[in-house]
Amino acid sequence: MNKRTSEALKRFDASQGPRKLGSRDGKVLPGVRFMTWAEETGGGFSLLEHPIPPHTLAAPLHRHSREDEYSFVVEGRMGALLGDDIILAEAGELAFKPRDQWHAFWNPDPTPCRILEIISPGGFERFFDELPSLMSRPGFTPTDITKLGKLYGLEFKPESVPKLCADHGLNGTLLRLG
Numbered sequence: 001m002n003k004r005t006s007e008a009l010k011r012f013d014a015s016q017g018p019r020k021l022g023s024r025d026g027k028v029l030p031g032v033r034f035m036t037w038a039e040e041t042g043g044g045f046s047l048l049e050h051p052i053p054p055h056t057l058a059a060p061l062h063r064h065s066r067e068d069e070y071s072f073v074v075e076g077r078m079g080a081l082l083g084d085d086i087i088l089a090e091a092g093e094l095a096f097k098p099r100d101q102w103h104a105f106w107n108p109d110p111t112p113c114r115i116l117e118i119i120s121p122g123g124f125e126r127f128f129d130e131l132p133s134l135m136s137r138p139g140f141t142p143t144d145i146t147k148l149g150k151l152y153g154l155e156f157k158p159e160s161v162p163k164l165c166a167d168h169g170l171n172g173t174l175l176r177l178g
Contacts, residue, residue, distance in 0.1 A: 009039035028130050031058075031175045038122025046122035050175070051114045052078070057168075058175040061104045061160035065153035067124050069097040069117055071105065076113030079168055080105040104160065106170055119158040127152045 002097075012019060027034040036047040052058050061081065071078060071089065081104045082097060088108065089095045097103045100161045107113035119125060127148065134144055146156055165172045 011042045012040050027129075029128065032128045034125060034129070035116075036122075037125060041122055042120050043123065045118055045120040046125040048117045048125055048128065049074075051112060051113065052076075052105075052118055053112060054107055054173055055169060055171045056173060056175055057104065057106045057161060057164055057170050059104055060174070061102050061157040061164070062103045062149070063155050064097075064099050064124065065155075066099060067119050067121055067153075068099050069119055071095045071097065072116045072118070074114045074116055076107060076111050077109050078105055078113050079108040079116055081164070102157070106162055106164070106168060108168055108170075120122050120143045124152055124154075125166065127154065 021035055025035075031050060033049040034046075034047070034049075035049060038044075038046050050058060056142065071080070072094045073089045073091050075091055077091070078095065080087050080095050080097070081091065082095070083101050083103070087095060095105075097105075105115075106171075130148060131145070134140065134148055137144075142158060146158070149156055162172075164170065
């Protein structure tokens with residue numbers, strides 16, 4: 001997170017009056033809308049929105065060592081590999097991705113999918129904030145994402161992408177985050 005963004009964030013409390021985040025408010029980068037940062041919740045959680053285009057893999061197989069993720073499907077349908085199990089979550093349903101569990105998720109359908117991602121405790125949202133800058137650097141390689149992930153206690157299995165795409169009828173591309 002850049003210094004300017006970080007300085008503007010502080011914990012929400014009653015002294016600040018009511019707060020409402022509009023449907024287009026928050027910081028928006030490709031593949032993510034930042035709705036609530038860890039600094040605003042006292043570190044308890046962060047909230048992101050991920051629009052996932054049709055037949056798109058949102059992330060290769062990966063696992064977090066520090067946080068749990070809760071994916072609430074707002075629109076469309078989300079497929080997910082959670083450990084050894086495959087689930088399909090419809091609009092209005094919540095999928096739980098606990099820390100230390102290998103997982104991946106995608107949009108299995110020809111229509112858009114949109115999820116709200118609750119990350120607890122907060123802080124991992126900074127990974128998504130740093131990723132576009134990293135990906136735009138000269139000489140960028142996918143290995144750079146693995147290095148960034150390690151800073152956030154995240155492990156990837158990039159070799160999982162072709163099989164996930166083949167097994168679930170995905171278009172072979174990852175969600176564009178940069």
